[in-house]
Amino acid sequence: xxxxxxxxxxxxxxxxxxxxxxxxxxxxxxxxxxxxxxxxxxxxxxxxxxxxxxxxxxxxxxxxxxxxxxxxxxxxxxxxxxxxxxxxxxxxxxxxxxxxxxxxxxxxxxxxxxx
Amino acid sequence: xxxxxxxxxxxxxxxxxxxxxxxxxxxxxxxxxxxxxxxxxxxxxxxxxxxxxxxxxxxxxxxxxxxxxxxxxxxxxxxxxxxxxxxxxxxxxxxxxxxxxxxxxxxxxxxxxxxxxxxxxxxxxxxxxxxxxxxxxxxxxxxxxxxxxxxxxxxxxxxxxxxxxxxxxxxxxxxxxxxxxxxxxxxxxxxxxxxxxxxxxxxxxxxxxxxxxxxxxxxxxxxxxxxxxxxxxxxxxxxxxxxxxxxxxxxxxxxxxxxxxxxxxxxxxxxxxxxxxxxxxxxxxxxxxxxxxxxxxxxxxxxxxxxxxxxxxxxxxxxxxxxxxxxxxxxxxxxxxxxxxxxxxxxxxx
Numbered sequence: 001x002x003x004x005x006x007x008x009x010x011x012x013x014x015x016x017x018x019x020x021x022x023x024x025x026x027x028x029x030x031x032x033x034x035x036x037x038x039x040x041x042x043x044x045x046x047x048x049x050x051x052x053x054x055x056x057x058x059x060x061x062x063x064x065x066x067x068x069x070x071x072x073x074x075x076x077x078x079x080x081x082x083x084x085x086x087x088x089x090x091x092x093x094x095x096x097x098x099x100x101x102x103x104x105x106x107x108x109x110x111x112x113x114x115x
Numbered sequence: 116x117x118x119x120x121x122x123x124x125x126x127x128x129x130x131x132x133x134x135x136x137x138x139x140x141x142x143x144x145x146x147x148x149x150x151x152x153x154x155x156x157x158x159x160x161x162x163x164x165x166x167x168x169x170x171x172x173x174x175x176x177x178x179x180x181x182x183x184x185x186x187x188x189x190x191x192x193x194x195x196x197x198x199x200x201x202x203x204x205x206x207x208x209x210x211x212x213x214x215x216x217x218x219x220x221x222x223x224x225x226x227x228x229x230x231x232x233x234x235x236x237x238x239x240x241x242x243x244x245x246x247x248x249x250x251x252x253x254x255x256x257x258x259x260x261x262x263x264x265x266x267x268x269x270x271x272x273x274x275x276x277x278x279x280x281x282x283x284x285x286x287x288x289x290x291x292x293x294x295x296x297x298x299x300x301x302x303x304x305x306x307x308x309x310x311x312x313x314x315x316x317x318x319x320x321x322x323x324x325x326x327x328x329x330x331x332x333x334x335x336x337x338x339x340x341x342x343x344x345x346x347x348x349x350x351x352x353x354x355x356x357x358x359x360x361x362x363x364x365x366x367x368x369x370x371x372x373x374x375x376x377x378x379x380x381x382x383x384x385x386x387x388x389x390x391x392x393x394x395x396x397x398x399x400x401x402x403x404x405x406x407x408x409x410x411x412x413x414x415x416x417x418x419x420x421x422x423x424x425x426x427x428x429x430x431x432x433x434x435x436x437x438x439x440x441x442x443x444x445x446x447x448x449x450x451x452x453x454x455x456x457x458x459x460x461x462x463x464x465x
Contacts, residue, residue: 062205063134066227
């Protein structure tokens with residue numbers, strides 16, 4: 001079954017072009033930046049700041065796709081495209097789904113970078 | 116061309132996202148380029164105005180100043196207008212791509228950027244930059260910075276506009292016997308030194324040398340860019356030219372070579388300034404009666420006993436206390452009316 005948490009082909013391509021050592025550092029950077037982005041999304045939702053919400057979702061989408069985190073990328077893209085309103089109407093549920101998926105991505109990336 | 120033909124270019128990466136910034140910088144470094152990074156548009160513009168870069172890689176979605184705003188600022192900045200910009204963005208929608216291209220971006224790459232595509236686009240961007248730089252260098256070499264700026268701002272079009280300005284003609288007295296008495300190499304060296312000194316004196320007073328021929332030159336003050344005190348500037352430049360020649364002569368004599376003398380004619384008034392020639396080969400020049408008078412005055416220095424001659428219009432606009440000798444109306448070849456002619460008295464050397 002194809003793994004949508006981290007698409008192995010994308011991740012291997014990244015290692016091949018940028019170098020394994022560099023990708024290890026890049027994963028570390030992502031793992032230290034991403035929790036801040038998730039918090040930012042929560043904060044933007046609380047402040048009803050649609051522009052900031054869209055921009056953070058956009059960044060998270062971009063980074064997810066870089067590492068082959070297709071599921072996370074799709075969730076972030078939906079947030080970017082649909083904006084803040086549906087998330088607010090759903091009581092923040094889509095952010096929970098995003099946070100859970102990020103937890104999976106972080107675990108797999110941590111495993112892959114030392115592989 | 117070798118594959119690494121564009122290696123070693125200086126690139127600026129602008130992205131607010133650290134992962135994107137690091138990855139893009141890494142890919143570019145692997146291609147052999149030097150990379151600097153900025154995390155938003157405002158910082159990027161500061162860096163671009165401070166240091167020289169060959170190419171800009173620009174994200175669109177950024178806080179403080181986004182990529183569209185950066186493109187607008189670059190487009191309106193004469194110094195930075197020609198910098199190739201490649202947009203790298205994960206912003207979706209064809210309208211965004213179109214907007215970037217309309218604002219002058221070379222290309223739009225979707226993130227995550229494919230390294231092979233990136234390399235090709237960077238190569239094309241740098242090649243364009245190289246050609247533009249080469250073109251600008253040629254324009255700089257064969258035209259003055261003012262003409263180059265005028266060309267860059269208004270584009271090239273044959274034809275002129277009426278301007279108020281001052282024209283100066285200058286040449287070396289007795290240059291032909293001088294050339295016959297020395298080797299051609301010495302003559303070329305003499306001319307090059309002479310032109311360097313004259314160009315400096317003219318441009319430091321806001322004038323441009325529009326034509327050079329043999330040992331003569333024509334300079335314009337007040338075109339293509341207006342110059343408020345064009346009469347004063349031209350006369351001060353002429354005085355400095357004479358002083359430069361005196362200094363140069365000290366060197367000449369001590370090297371056992373002949374001293375040289377120059378004659379300068381200056382006239383002011385309305386003239387038509389613009390590009391004449393053909394679309395393939397054109398030159399920036401001024402034409403009109405003012406130009407003819409200046410040329411006649413220059414020729415008259417041979418007999419007037421003054422190295423600098425000016426007309427009445429130039430004289431009436433002078434502010435600094437410059438002592439003049441009134442030579443009265445002189446009738447020149449090709450001119451129906453006599454021209455009031457004044458000789459500039461130069462301060463005696465102590």
